[in-house]
Amino acid sequence: MTSTRTRWRFRTALAELRTAQKSSSGAAAYSRFINRPLGRPLAAAAAAAGLTPTQVTLLSALCTFSAIGLIAAAEPNAATSVAVAALLVLGYALDSADGQLARLTGTGSAAGEWLDHFFDALKAATIHLAVLISWARSDELPPAMLTVPLVYSAVASTYFFGMIGADFLRRAAGAPPGAGSGAAYRSSPLYALAVLPTDYGLLCLAMLLLWLPVPFATLYTLMAAATVAVLALAAMRWYRSLTALGDPE
Structure with a gap:
């Protein structure tokens, strides 16, 4: 009976989640087309198991930081590389x-949102x-390549702060979700593909x-360079979107 009830809860939650998705504006291709669909059955399973969003956040952090520790x-080899990617x-x-x-579940909270962003900033x-x-x-x-992850770390952290900070200030000013310059364009599949090199999922x-x-360093360096370029463009867009709200300079 318990197993049957759990399966029913899972199917019900999965069906409801299809209509409980947030806006895709600004999301890169992996995050939009792969990660959210992957997260949906996990959320349904968590709902069926009676887990809270905070518990799921902690499970996410456990997987992520276990991978970062690895x-x-x-020593990098095929097995550890697969384990890192899977985690x-x-x-x-x-x-x-x-x-x-x-x-x-309608159980979102400021504390939960903060905890989620805290771990996101740490992993970035x-x-x-x-x-x-x-x-x-x-x-x-070559030793000079060690500058690439240093730059990537700084850029990724700055990108995350810029994105979250701009969103917070827009919400504080009473702007609707997804407001900002180019909001309609940023919802398009073409935009999602254009910013794919900056996608954490990639x-x-x-x-x-x-x-x-060598192959990893080449791909990693190209992604770092793409993130630098996108950050420069995004910073100008974030600033324009906030000045349009009448925020003081």
């Missing part, structure tokens, strides 16, 4: 699931520092190449 501590992908899907569960910095440690042990990469998959220093 990057920093383990990061699962952690990212759970990161989507906690918000979906909160919307499904530390995943690149873990790559730095991994590269420092490699004999196949970085998760890129870890499959971690055991191949």
